Amino acid sequence: MYIFELELKVRDYECDIQGIVNNSVYQNYLEHTRHEFLEENNISFAELHNKGVDAMVSSIEIAYKTPLRPGDSFISKLYVTKEGVRYIFQQAIFRKADNKLAIKAKVHAVVVIDGKLVSSLPEFDELVVRSEVKPE
Numbered sequence: 001m002y003i004f005e006l007e008l009k010v011r012d013y014e015c016d017i018q019g020i021v022n023n024s025v026y027q028n029y030l031e032h033t034r035h036e037f038l039e040e041n042n043i044s045f046a047e048l049h050n051k052g053v054d055a056m057v058s059s060i061e062i063a064y065k066t067p068l069r070p071g072d073s074f075i076s077k078l079y080v081t082k083e084g085v086r087y088i089f090q091q092a093i094f095r096k097a098d099n100k101l102a103i104k105a106k107v108h109a110v111v112v113i114d115g116k117l118v119s120s121l122p123e124f125d126e127l128v129v130r131s132e133v134k135p136e
Helices: 025-040 045-050 122-132
Strands: 004-009 053-064 073-083 086-095 101-113 116-118
Touching: 004 025, 025 053, 025 073, 025 086, 025 101, 045 053, 073 122, 086 122
Parallel strands: none
Antiparallel strands: 004 073, 053 101, 073 086, 086 101, 101 116
């Protein structure tokens, strides 16, 4: 199901007074994972922008399950689906030590070309197709 994985580690300054990762930091982890995924697939936000193409987050749904703590290593995973004009990055973060689900997220993104919403971008459509292929 997941077509991309990125291993990261919690840094002390990402935690709040409770000693757990602050809820807002998870969005940074999710974004970093999406950017690394796109880069691995030879998609550059800068190059797209220079062509008048901008992909942007329109909404995010996050379910917090198990808190991460300083020093925890974790695996951030994703795959991509499509609903209408939205590309949905289905993402999850798992604590590496015990594979416990830390968060699950749906990141809705849209594409605008020269300021106008479009229903499709070939580069992103290919990511959806890759996500639909089931390993044997």
